[in-house]
Amino acid sequence: MIKTRFTEQFRISVPIMNAPMALVAGGALAAAVTRSGGLGVIGGGYAGTLGGEPPLAEEFVKAAGARVGIGFITWALAQAPELLERVLALEPAFIFLSFTDPGRCSRRILKAGVPLICQVQTLAQVGEALAAGASVIVAQGTEAGGHGGARSTLPFVPEVADYLKRHAPEALLLAAGGIADGRGLAAALMLGADGVVIGTRLWAAREALTADAAVARAVAATGDATVRTTAIDALRDVAWPREFSFRVIKNQLTDTWSAREAEAETKRGSLRETYAAARAAGDFDIVPAVAGEAIGLVHGRESVADLVSQITAQAETCLTRGGSCDFR
Ligand SMILES: Cc1cc2nc3c(=O)[nH]c(=O)nc-3n(C[C@H](O)[C@H](O)[C@H](O)COP(=O)(O)O)c2cc1C
Numbered sequence: 001m002i003k004t005r006f007t008e009q010f011r012i013s014v015p016i017m018n019a020p021m022a023l024v025a026g027g028a029l030a031a032a033v034t035r036s037g038g039l040g041v042i043g044g045g046y047a048g049t050l051g052g053e054p055p056l057a058e059e060f061v062k063a064a065g066a067r068v069g070i071g072f073i074t075w076a077l078a079q080a081p082e083l084l085e086r087v088l089a090l091e092p093a094f095i096f097l098s099f100t101d102p103g104r105c106s107r108r109i110l111k112a113g114v115p116l117i118c119q120v121q122t123l124a125q126v127g128e129a130l131a132a133g134a135s136v137i138v139a140q141g142t143e144a145g146g147h148g149g150a151r152s153t154l155p156f157v158p159e160v161a162d163y164l165k166r167h168a169p170e171a172l173l174l175a176a177g178g179i180a181d182g183r184g185l186a187a188a189l190m191l192g193a194d195g196v197v198i199g200t201r202l203w204a205a206r207e208a209l210t211a212d213a214a215v216a217r218a219v220a221a222t223g224d225a226t227v228r229t230t231a232i233d234a235l236r237d238v239a240w241p242r243e244f245s246f247r248v249i250k251n252q253l254t255d256t257w258s259a260r261e262a263e264a265e266t267k268r269g270s271l272r273e274t275y276a277a278a279r280a281a282g283d284f285d286i287v288p289a290v291a292g293e294a295i296g297l298v299h300g301r302e303s304v305a306d307l308v309s310q311i312t313a314q315a316e317t318c319l320t321r322g323g324s325c326d327f328r
Helices: 005-010 027-035 056-062 081-089 103-111 123-131 153-167 182-190 212-220 231-236 252-257 261-266 272-281 293-297 304-321
Strands: 016-018 040-043 068-073 095-098 116-120 136-140 146-148 172-176 195-198 226-229 245-249
Touching: 005 172, 016 027, 016 040, 016 304, 027 040, 027 056, 027 068, 027 304, 040 056, 056 081, 081 103, 095 103, 095 136, 103 116, 116 123, 123 136, 123 153, 136 153, 153 172, 182 195, 182 304, 212 245, 226 252, 231 245, 231 252, 231 261, 231 272
Parallel strands: 016 195, 040 068, 068 095, 095 116, 116 136, 136 172, 172 195
Antiparallel strands: 146 245, 226 245
């Protein structure tokens, strides 16, 4: 058993949360993580502002009574205050906010007595998250799949740990970005985290809403095959602030555009219809599969229960034996 402040305060048996992955972490994935001893979260993504997202109430039904939270992209949730009211009525175990100042949504969440978890990409954002009332900070490194910033997990997590020790010792810290097996979990705990948020490895889990063809691309690739760019959001015209880029598995679209970010900005929206049609058709040459560097550690589609128990057992071995953990 790995006991941390996170497992104790949230009354869970493994210090693992799934990432609130938009269009991927539905009720089935979240419930499976909770039932495997971790903390499950449904990806509320763009809070319905993007279109084509699964209805949240239905995903809560699919979680079938498991204790799960829900995550949102903060700048999108800020545009949908009525959705926040409907979500609070579903009594989520917590709300997870990421990307831009959570202060614009947090008051209502805290008033409802729901714990607030905030994911940050820079040290400056830690102060904003604490001021907004976050009781858990998730330090996200640039290795992460999906949107993120420029800091790397290895130096960022201990720097946030030191900051919290000085300014908010009661706040919990989770590490995210590139953590996909027991070595990553053990390392995160060594860096000062109380637990981890896992995206990419659980993106490939059987219970995720991820298309088989996307997982097949990840399995065939190595960790060299991802790229982080702002070009995709410009071309498809999704209103991400420029400080956040998108890490995806390279494809024809990113081969053409990822290094031409300024030019893509001048062509904002030019691929909006093409992109929407490709998404509907499941064309991964145009719509890239969204995953992080940890695809190099994804070898197939396993169940959440198997993944969580493997990751935990490996981490226990690492923590007991110290260095030189050989899992091959
Ligand atoms: C497919 C996918 C979708 C994501 N969507 C969101 C999201 O909607 N909101 C969010 O806060 N983070 C999102 N993320 C980022 C995760 O919260 C997390 O930081 C990341 O997955 C951790 O790194 P890893 O992918 O290396 O495990 C997403 C990540 C992936 C892979």
